[in-house]
Amino acid sequence: MFSSKLPAMASRSFTSSAANSAKVAVLGAAGGIGQPLSLLCKLSPYVTELSCYDVVGTPGVAADISHVPTASKTQGSLPDPDAGAWPTGSEGGLKAALTGADVVVIPAGVPRKPGMTRDDLFNTNASIVQTLVEGCAEHCPNAVLAIISNPVNSTVPIAAEVLKAKGVFDPKKVCGVTTLDVCRANTFMGEHMGKDPKDLDVTVIGGHAGITILPLLSQTGATMTDEEREALTVRIQFGGDEVVQAKAGAGSATLSMAYAGYVFTENVLKAMAGEKDIVMPAYVQSDLTDAEFFASPCRFGKDGVEEVLGFGELTEYEQGWFDKMIPELKAQIQKGKDFAAN
Numbered sequence: 001m002f003s004s005k006l007p008a009m010a011s012r013s014f015t016s017s018a019a020n021s022a023k024v025a026v027l028g029a030a031g032g033i034g035q036p037l038s039l040l041c042k043l044s045p046y047v048t049e050l051s052c053y054d055v056v057g058t059p060g061v062a063a064d065i066s067h068v069p070t071a072s073k074t075q076g077s078l079p080d081p082d083a084g085a086w087p088t089g090s091e092g093g094l095k096a097a098l099t100g101a102d103v104v105v106i107p108a109g110v111p112r113k114p115g116m117t118r119d120d121l122f123n124t125n126a127s128i129v130q131t132l133v134e135g136c137a138e139h140c141p142n143a144v145l146a147i148i149s150n151p152v153n154s155t156v157p158i159a160a161e162v163l164k165a166k167g168v169f170d171p172k173k174v175c176g177v178t179t180l181d182v183c184r185a186n187t188f189m190g191e192h193m194g195k196d197p198k199d200l201d202v203t204v205i206g207g208h209a210g211i212t213i214l215p216l217l218s219q220t221g222a223t224m225t226d227e228e229r230e231a232l233t234v235r236i237q238f239g240g241d242e243v244v245q246a247k248a249g250a251g252s253a254t255l256s257m258a259y260a261g262y263v264f265t266e267n268v269l270k271a272m273a274g275e276k277d278i279v280m281p282a283y284v285q286s287d288l289t290d291a292e293f294f295a296s297p298c299r300f301g302k303d304g305v306e307e308v309l310g311f312g313e314l315t316e317y318e319q320g321w322f323d324k325m326i327p328e329l330k331a332q333i334q335k336g337k338d339f340a341a342n
């Protein structure tokens with residue numbers, strides 16, 4: 001299950017050799033998330049080729065990371081193939097960055113400042129994701145896409161529409177990364193329950209923004225007063241805001257997100273390599289609810305999402321949040337689809 005992967009990663013020696021060959025491309029690799037995420041991917045024995053792509057800085061990021069002594073190769077490219085790449089003389093551009101990629105992780109785009117919602121990022125990030133996914137459709141149509149760029153509730157539907165328009169949409173391969181919500185839920189519930197977070201695997205469903213994030217705390221078996229349940233639920237829903245406030249204008253979660261993005265990516269690769277029982281949350285096309293895209297635990301396999309799993313019974317308290325969430329989530333999905341249609 002999902003939580004059992006975390007201690008395995010934390011305690012593993014980073015020197016074991018890769019069992020399979022896998023190319024991971026990070027788009028937005030020079031950013032606050034992209035740099036530590038690329039570093040963690042360089043440490044993974046499941047990654048044999050790491051491609052760092054951004055509009056700035058990637059030859060430097062790739063050169064730096066390439067000195068980490070693991071067996072994988074690192075390449076860095078900018079949009080202009082003639083602008084210089086790492087290794088010097090290698091082919092740059094989006095085509096070179098994406099060709100042969102098995103997993104493309106996308107943290108490209110602007111982050112929030114205090115007072116903004118994730119939806120306030122839509123105008124900038126929607127077209128960034130659209131353009132990058134067009135590149136994926138052309139150069140690596142079979143890759144699994146792991147979309148981090150906010151607002152995830154809308155950028156994933158945009159990605160799906162772009163791929164549909166190009167005739168290469170496979171719902172098993174388009175995922176919004178909601179892993180950080182589960183990381184937060186495990187951390188905060190661990191504190192509440194006096195348990196090591198690695199022993200928890202809180203189910204978090206819905207989307208990735210405010211009240212569309214619904215942690216199913218009843219399933220942990222924790223004892224909580226009504227006030228504690230409310231405080232923990234709201235803290236998980238608005239965990240991103242906690243970091244945005246603390247960073248005071250310097251961005252949003254980067255380090256915890258790099259960790260979460262890495263855990264997600266490595267688990268996708270493990271499943272591709274044939275490991276069984278890889279279950280983790282993802283925001284995917286789903287028929288579990290009225291919302292066309294919905295985050296729930298998913299079983300991953302060789303081709304991405306093998307099965308969208310259910311999430312069990314909701315308590316009356318959780319049902320109240322669920323009923324508020326669905327219209328908001330549907331509106332954010334529609335906003336993404338409308339953008340892609342125009």
Ligand SMILES: NC(=O)C1=CN([C@@H]2O[C@H](COP(=O)(O)OP(=O)(O)OC[C@H]3O[C@@H](n4cnc5c(N)ncnc54)[C@H](O)[C@@H]3O)[C@@H](O)[C@H]2O)C=CC1
Pocket residue numbers: 027028029030031032033034053054055056107108109110111112121125128131132147148149150151152177178179180181208251252253254257
């Ligand atoms: N899904 C999640 O749980 C989370 C999502 N995020 C989102 O991740 C995104 C990135 O956040 P940060 O890394 O903190 O931002 P950042 O500003 O530090 O980095 C973003 C990077 O994207 C690059 N970029 C911009 N346009 C690009 C393009 N067309 N092609 C390639 N690269 C491009 C920038 O040059 C920059 O290096 C934001 O939208 C943020 O809201 C952040 C935390 C958690």
Ligand SMILES: O=C([O-])CC(=O)C(=O)O
Pocket residue numbers: 111112118150180239240241243244252253
């Ligand atoms: O809050 C933000 O804007 C970044 C994010 O998605 C998170 O930290 O969950």
